Amino acid sequence: MAISDFVSKVEGSVRPRHLGLGFVWAWIYCSFSTSALFAGRAGSSINADSSWFASAVAVVGCFFVFALAWRRVDMSRIRPAAFVGAVLMATGTFFLGAFDLPAWAGTLCGVASGIGSGLLVLFWGDAYSRLETERVEIAVPAASGVMLACAFVFPYIQGLPGACGVSSLPILSMVCLYLTWNDIDAGRFVERLAEGETWRAGERAGLRTSAAHTLDASRKDTRGMRSLEMPPSAMRDRSNGSSQAPQGKALAFLVRISVVLFAAYMAIGVASATGGATDAFQAAYGFDAATMLGSVCGVCLAFWFIFFSPRVNVPALLRWVAPLIIIGLAAIPFSGMAPEFVASATMSVADTVLQIIAFLSLVNLARAGVFSPAFAIGVGQGMIQLGVLVGNLAGKWSALSITSSGYGLWETSLVVICVFSIAMALAPSDRNMGGIGLRYAGDLDDADPMGAGELPVSQGGSAASGRALRAFEAEGNGLLTQEENFDGMVARIAVEGGLSARETEVLGYLARGRSQPYIRDALVLSKNTVASHVKHIYQKLNVHSRQELLDLFAD
Template identity: 30%
Template sequence: MKFIYGCYTSYHEKGRKNQIGANVGDGIGALLGRIESTFKLRHVGIGFVWAWLYCVYGTPVLFDTTGVSINADGSWIVSAATVVVAFFAGGFAFRRKRVGPRSPLPILAPSALSLGTLLSLLGPSMGEVAVVSGGVLTGAGYALTSILWAMALASVDVEELEAAIPLSTFVTLFCSLIIPALQTEVAAVVSAVLPLISGALLIECFRKDGAAPTRDVASGARSDRTSGEWRRNESGRRHDRTWVPYLLKVSVLLLVIYLVIGWEAANFSSSNAFSLLNYDLASLVSNFAAVLFAILLVLFSKRVSFSGLFRWVMPFLIASLALFLFPGSFAHFGTSVINSTCDTLIEVLLFLFVLSLAKTHGASAALCIGLANGFVQVGVLAGNLLGRFSAEAAAPFDLHSIGLALIALVALAMIAIPQKDPVADDLSAAGSSLAADSVDEALARACLRIQKRCGLSDRETEIAVLLAKGRTRPYIREQLFISTNTVATHIKHIYGKLGIHSKEELIDMVNSEASAK
């Protein structure tokens, strides 16, 4: 990655005099620079779990979907019921637990997922016990692996997560290009190996990134479990529980979204109308679209906002329902693309959102991911069961009635979308306190003018304000929940954009800007 970024930078600087497409080039350069400075392969391990989901439920590798929905398979029903219980129970069980690098859980959970995949595949020929065992192992293994990933990534810098988690979607895209070209037996083995790869990267995360720091919600103190030392947050900000009602609202909205997605998926049957060389074109289009949106998220996202997410997801969900109620393959193709794309992006944003709650509000990453994904799986299960009922109904009127009722439910749910994100509110309050508490507001306004003139990012401007106030690098690291290396990288970029070489020069520049009329 460093070689690619270096080649691009050299080429772009040589051709910088040509202003045609300069803005696009700057955007690509910023993307490559951000990936190069923050990307670590082990942090994309959750992508192999998402790829497993695609292989198992998006292809006929495990479940024969010819003319029927996957919810007609006994192993799927057992798995769907188990994963609901496992997410809720696992979230509460691990909300105060620490998983160290020597814990067997990062090995056992992905191994259970892999073994359950093989048992579900062989179940019909091995009997009812294998079917039930496969369903229990895949359900429990998937839930526990997801919870462990949330716990592992909670110790990683926010800015690294904002690059790594969206880029994890490339794993699913790669599998969507490879799996359909393989023979069924080989594809099944690959699907069973994916959780093991995820497990190996999970162990590496726990080993190299260490345990996530916890915060005493009552006192605002912070403890580093790796050292056992307690430190009070230098900002004096007390962590509250405003995230709890917000998370519950988010979970209910996720239930509604996946109720719709599950219902539509249950009424689909496989068709060759939109397939080419064994490739499902709807899956390919949705995977490419998800990767594109993920790249845009890395490039342009300032903060992860679930309130903003719901404001654009809900209209698309209504559009997918409207298309589904129209007859014809083209309408169903559009529904499939919309649902698959939204599903992938929600997975990405849900992880980012939960980890942001853990870092800024002292929430338990395990509890948050367990609750949110538990409601997701309740929606999937309820939607599939409802879809199975409506698909077996004698009159087509029943299908349209349920579809219209779901449109009304989504429209009603839009009223309950939170107007503000507690993560954004908390960070905004922190950012405003930088300018309003003990430092002259003129410095902050001067930094904003410098930002517009020199092209500083929002995060770089935050750090520039703190530097202008004479804050140290350790203070900045604690205030913004980022690592020492990330702070150093941002300061290097700030100095480069401003054409300076030291903190003293920055202070002089900001003071000069603040005193200018």
């Protein structure tokens, strides 16, 4: 994909109101990684004011409690809770930054801001699960740009201006969320269904119908276009003979991802807590270059991963990020400008890209109908925040122990590296995604994504393309079903246009009204690869739009 194509794609997909999650991330950064709120801060998330602990515990509790309480709740019906969260977050932040509060009042404000931030994240996750996949996959990493903009400003303001500025961030996020709700209610930018599809995309809150019910309804509505009118998750359920996604397997998958995220963010928390309010480079040059460079690189890596990786998920990303985390941990015990710069920069890269991809992965898990948004995002984000809390406490304790005991940064770094390595060994692979709504390459031969039963793979093609070619050869015997006749049309047009086996597969999905994100999920291809196949199909068939392509099948 050319740079111009990438820029055009971003410009056409991003709406500023969909970037409101970035204000929540900016609030976290400004509150706990700058002196804008606490002038006496001594280390990231270890504030001079003890309210940081109350806020950290509150947000962890908020995620886990509401994950269970709202696991079967349609969050579009409880939207006032998001307004309450924004008010709690802004009020608690302002009083903490603007006034010298007693300990009990500071704790209360910390709890309020922690609960408020958790609620806003949950509602943003629910909103993203209802928007178009491609739009969300650009909006979430673009939202990090909000945090980057704040990183240029907030480290250099303190006192009342800093308190007012940080307090305004949750309000701005709530305004963006409200505008995004308006888009969803008006049907703008929402996940579209192909004609005849009966999978209820509005059931994003855990109130899912069974795959069997979906299959029956699709038979009535589509006159034989059976499993093609279900998403890949539902097709996989049918091939297994199950009426719903295997919740036990899905839960195990979520738990394993959450354990890895916990370990990764515990490492990031340790690195943050052992650093000072300003590192040596920032003290010397007055600019937090390590954080800025790491964050920019993290956003770029996230965009690259989204556009060119076959699967947007945490396990695949960790193959790239794990070495950065290990390097950052290894640099912690050393003092001096270079080691501090390396630790800060590598952890900033890991934090930024993991923050983006983890959130997208949890949203995709909810979108697949496996869990409700509240449950998937609540559990995943709860484990992330728990990892940060444990890492901050461990880092602070080890820093204080240097002078009082023989235990210090070397031992802490080694222990955290071991914990993270063990967690990486437990990380799920792409193969663990089969059967829970998230496809992997091994499913293609088993599940037959074109949906007419398991047949041998033809020479040079998949099960779907081989079946289509056999249907074309048998066409005219009068015994073919409507579905098989349609496959014959696909094969005939593909042969006439000189399409490859993979392009024939993609053509079959396009002819049935499938979107490119759907095709990418079904065939386990990157966004760039699918777009390239579609471009070549249009060129070979001499069509210029989806409607012209569909017209080829009108007869």
